[in-house]
Amino acid sequence: MSELFPIFLKLRGLAALVVGGGSMAAVRVKQLLKAGARVTVIAPEICPEIENAAADGSVSLVRRQFESGDLSKGYFLVVGATDNREVQKTVAAEAASLGVLYNIVDNPQYCNYFTPATVERGGLCIAIGSEGQSPVLAGRLRKILEETLPPDAGEWTALLGELREKLKAVFPDDMEKRKALINEFIERSTKL
Numbered sequence: 001m002s003e004l005f006p007i008f009l010k011l012r013g014l015a016a017l018v019v020g021g022g023s024m025a026a027v028r029v030k031q032l033l034k035a036g037a038r039v040t041v042i043a044p045e046i047c048p049e050i051e052n053a054a055a056d057g058s059v060s061l062v063r064r065q066f067e068s069g070d071l072s073k074g075y076f077l078v079v080g081a082t083d084n085r086e087v088q089k090t091v092a093a094e095a096a097s098l099g100v101l102y103n104i105v106d107n108p109q110y111c112n113y114f115t116p117a118t119v120e121r122g123g124l125c126i127a128i129g130s131e132g133q134s135p136v137l138a139g140r141l142r143k144i145l146e147e148t149l150p151p152d153a154g155e156w157t158a159l160l161g162e163l164r165e166k167l168k169a170v171f172p173d174d175m176e177k178r179k180a181l182i183n184e185f186i187e188r189s190t191k192l
Contacts, residue, residue, distance in 0.1 A: 108132030122154020
């Protein structure tokens with residue numbers, strides 16, 4: 001049984017640091033920007049995708065190696081996406097000492113959170129994690145879910161959210177009743 005606590009974070013407006021400028025860093029930058037984070041990248045060399053994000057003002061660039069003290073600038077989380085093991089260790093140690101969330105790509109022993117594989121349909125997001133042990137398995141499961149989850153599942157999420165709010169007004173103190181009615185609605189209306 002996993003000792004991890006699954007969670008979805010609201011990052012809108014929060015400062016995030018990505019250490020590294022290659023293709024994996026670009027993937028994490030894209031994910032963080034999608035979540036609304038304010039992203040800074042520290043790396044001596046930057047791939048074209050990150051260069052483009054910096055050119056349009058989405059990302060702040062610092063073109064140099066990570067230095068001790070860089071995390072003291074108030075970052076909420078940091079991603080280490082560099083192949084330099086010493087830099088990875090330094091980022092993880094500094095983040096841990098400051099209580100910052102940190103993920104060192106491909107090094108689960110240097111992480112206090114993991115980025116799951118996800119399947120999204122509108123407001124519905126299904127996360128698949130493997131405690132950092134097998135991203136390939138998580139990716140394969142993501143593909144299976146992508147192929148089997150109905151395309152309109154996100155629309156159902158929005159509709160059920162509206163129904164939930166209406167039921168809260170009618171049954172404000174009876175969560176079990178609301179839950180039963182929503183389950184009944186799902187049973188009668190969908191093939192989920």
